[in-house]
Amino acid sequence: MRKYIVVAVVFLTAAISAFGQKYHVTNVTRERILVDSTFADDARGVDVLAPYKHIVDSIMSPVVGKVAKYMAAHNPESELSNLLADIMVWQGRRYGEKPDLGIYNMGGIRAALPAGDVTFGDVNDVAPFENYITFLSLTGEQMKTLCDQIAKSNGCGLSKGIALVIKGREVESVTLHGQPIDPNRTYRIVTLNYLAEGNDGFAVLPEGFDIKSPKDEQARTREFIVDYFIEKTKAGEVIDAEIEGRVVLK
Incomplete structure (x- = not known):
């Protein structure tokens, strides 16, 4: 390494x-x-x-957890991007949030995780930027636009519960927790402040409302990833993730 x-x-x-x-x-x-x-x-x-x-x-050098297998990031979906998006949803509890969807961009994942022991340095390599967790709400119509923008980039890190099928960089179908996107409801999103500002092709995110962007130490990306690893390790768990069909290219 x-x-x-x-x-x-x-x-x-x-x-x-x-x-x-x-x-x-x-x-x-x-x-x-x-x-x-x-x-x-x-x-x-x-x-x-x-x-x-x-x-x-x-x-x-301190070891913060253990990973079941080597994990790298790649489109349209990967074990590592799934894991990081799920960790953001997990971190929502610290701020009294229950996000419907977590979004982590592939370009923000700068290294792979090795199989076996993972150190703070490994996590820092994966998430070297000074990004912070951010929560925001989107209307159903804005959610559809968000899915369109994800399709244009051929996928990204998305949390458990979404099933997005992309064909020719267009959305063929999408469900969230088993339901189609409802234009009449509001969806809570958790992402990085970098994406919430509209970067990396996510132009709809700055149009969100009820924005919460904490800046305490545990809101920094590498810190809440480490917190997740430490908590799972204390529970005797080895970190793992799978490709589940969250994003499918046709």
Whole structure:
């Protein structure tokens, strides 16, 4: 498995001392650098990383759960995308929510989960972005539009209970918890704030109402995924998910 080490070194004090107080920081950027065997052979590089490696490992190495099999994300439906959408619905209980549907975009899943022990670092690789859980309501007509937009992308992570059949990037049929979409009722959605803002082709989501977008620590994507793993592990469960026909391409 690839191992990523994130290192951020900012020489602010040195810069100010060298160039005087009239200078100030205008921007700070960061990036993930893959530390592979080529870099590891560089003794100077190893020396630079040494003070940070212990800190990073202490954060990323703890095991948070166990997965029954290797899980990756792919259209139209995958074990990992199903799992993440279900976890968002599960997390709704923390906020007094009972969502009808969870939505997690494939592009937001940046790595696979290994079979066996899963560490905090593994979860961080899957969900590296600073996204937060968001709840919103859609009318039945807006739900139909949402399904159309999902069809245009040939599927995404959708929670248990939906059966969406796509043909030629169009919706052929859709039911939610065994019922067709009712234009006269309201549906509660849980997703990421990134999608709720209309990104990744989900233009209808910003039209939602009764929006709840908490910003506490457990609302951050990687944190509630870890919470799910820890709770299931305490219950003696191994995490698993299946492809169930939630999204079918014809």
